[in-house]
Amino acid sequence: MPKSPRFHGGHNLAIIAKCKNLDEALYYVQNTIVYGWSRSVLTHQIESDLWRREGMATTNFAQTLPASYSDLARQTLKDPYILDFMMLTKEHSERELERGLIQHITQFLLELGTGFAYIGHQVPLQVGERDFFIDLLFYHVQLHCYVVVELKAVDFEPEHAGKLNFYIRAVDEQLRRDGDQPTIGLLLCKNKDKLVVEYALSDIHKPIGVSEYQLTHSLPSDLKSSQPTVEEIEAELGGEWV
Secondary structure, three states, rough: OOOOOOHHHHHHHHHHHHHHHHHHHHHHHHHHHHOOOOOOHHHHHHHOHHHHEEEOOOOOHHOOOOOOHHHHHHHHOOOOOOOOOOOOEEEOOHHHHHHHHHHHHHHHHHHHHHOEEEEEEEEEEEEEEEEHHHHHEEEOOOEEEEHHHEEEEEEEHHHHHHOOOOHHHHHHHOOOOOOOOOOOEEEEEOOOOOOHHHHHHHOOOOOOEEEEEEEEEEHHHHHHHHHHOOHHHHHHOOOOHH
């Protein structure tokens, strides 16, 4: 667990100035002490309304994880995830979303929360004679489990849950080791109907959470044509995108 910081006056000022009630203020005081947030991180968490977003993902954890573990796992997920550190058009593709998150992996890890360790993107898995690729793979050092993140730049559809369930099964079979808890899946999508998600997850046997993401600083769509594509940048630089 992170070391508790000395609770400076700057922390107090940020909480007093930005929190709307006592319950919210106590939440940020307690989390700052537990996770060792700096003043800038604390301010970011308050401004992104973490208090209201934490633990709000739609999940099937209660049905797929042990009772003593499911609540802790649920609290690690948020809804929505605020990805305002990226500049994307409203009509962005999943590839653009993934590349943006990789380019800003430090900010994304901050948004994911304490305990997430980045493993890689487009992580290959072979099942039978076919190759499959996980969008993003993390390991949660407090939950002691892999976390598979699937990105969808569209509204949630029931078939998305089936695909993520497949990836989780593959990670459990190929990467999970003794001492690891069951792999968890997180699907990030533009929008979701909560009832549709609940129906889709009701017969899924692997633990999955579904959350929306928000790009509060996205570029106007009519500017997209003026922005160079990844392929154009690669061609101009004459090298491979890293």
